[in-house]
Amino acid sequence: MAGKDHAGSRTGDVEGAILEAARDLLAERGLQGLSMRTVAERVGVSATAIYHYFENKEELVHRVVRQGFQRFGEYIEQAMRAHPRGSLERVRAVGEAYLQFALENHAYFRVLFNLQRPHPHTIEDLPEGGGYGLLRRAVVDAMESGAMRSIDPDLMVMYLWSLTHGLLMISLACQIEQCPEFESDTMARTPLELFQAFGPLVREGVLGTAAMTAGAAPADGAAGEE
Amino acid sequence: MAGKDHAGSRTGDVEGAILEAARDLLAERGLQGLSMRTVAERVGVSATAIYHYFENKEELVHRVVRQGFQRFGEYIEQAMRAHPRGSLERVRAVGEAYLQFALENHAYFRVLFNLQRPHPHTIEDLPEGGGYGLLRRAVVDAMESGAMRSIDPDLMVMYLWSLTHGLLMISLACQIEQCPEFESDTMARTPLELFQAFGPLVREGVLGTAAMTAGAAPADGAAGEE
């Protein structure tokens, strides 16, 4: 009975079809919409057939997300290829690629950062997978070329990653791309626009160039209230 | 039959007891461990009794989290009171309070940032609730006192919030407090230590003070590969 033609079945690679259906459902309806029975129905097999290829739902989801992050790595590699080694632009481009991919595939990100209990064992399994190594290389290069101050590169990577990831998570929590209740013009901007607007702050810091050459007015020294 | 003594019941405030049981379960076992039946069992009523006080599970969880974020607001207010108005220290302390509270109550945070579909309607309902306004005030004060460069305060708040929140999310994804697989010394640090280590980067930027007074070696201009 191998290769029988059910509705929408692909003769042969059932495991691949399950992964594909699961991926589509995750993107379409989120983790809650990805049920074993729905996946099975799309593939054209019974729900329990999935257990022949995957240990349980958790492993199925994990495999789907892992697959997604391989594409993610390619995004980042492409961003790096597009800019000269050692440049700040390259570092910035990696961040933008992170953001862009996450916005286009937000279901993956939401899921990956919620697998709490057992899964992420190695750093390769972590949210950005091999992307960490790529960003780190871009940072080290930029430090060597003098485009960036020389400090502990892992600290620098963590700083850049945190900033980008936080912006992403807040944007996603505000319901994809836009949060209409934000009244301020600033908040109405897309995550990518905000990321770019962060540029001067990231390069020169919150003190700013002016504050470093000229002394500014001192703050009142008393502990304020309200 | 009001005020009957079931196991662990509090005579009188059943609604409060439900909220309390739900809060404990959320902290103990996460969102998955918070089931209507388990909550009801702890309170000493039947599962469906909960629907007399809450419309559905979503509302129950929402109320629990909202309650948690009220305590969170108090954390931040206290951090602000402890430092002089207009100072950078005050801004930093708000960030630390954010981090500290989130680490001590990570169940709240995980949940709040995963309510995707309907809920967060107003900015007050958003992840940090009224904390946004408090941080914004600290930032505006710091700008006026000259302790911080003067730019769009909402942009500055978004920058600081993103950085702190991202660090938090990454740390939580790495399984509370510590991620043993990280080999680097940098990554082995606690979120709070990392936050403090970010200090120079946040104040002076990734270029650094040195790079702004003296010209650095230029980067190679060709598009790099690998």
Added chain:
DNA sequence: GGCGTTAACTTAACAACGTTAAGTAGATTG
């Protein structure tokens, strides 16, 4: 060419879940 093993499924069923419907004891009220 029958035989045993295995891969690839199937149906039936279980426990747990959120939720609804219908009923009921006790207090409050006209």
Added chain:
DNA sequence: CAATCTACTTAACGTTGTTAAGTTAACGCC
């Protein structure tokens, strides 16, 4: 005193992940 309301209860529905047991086709082997 009947009617209503509050604060629940039990029973049940549909869906979920998952397990157990059975079935069917294919393959290697003497």
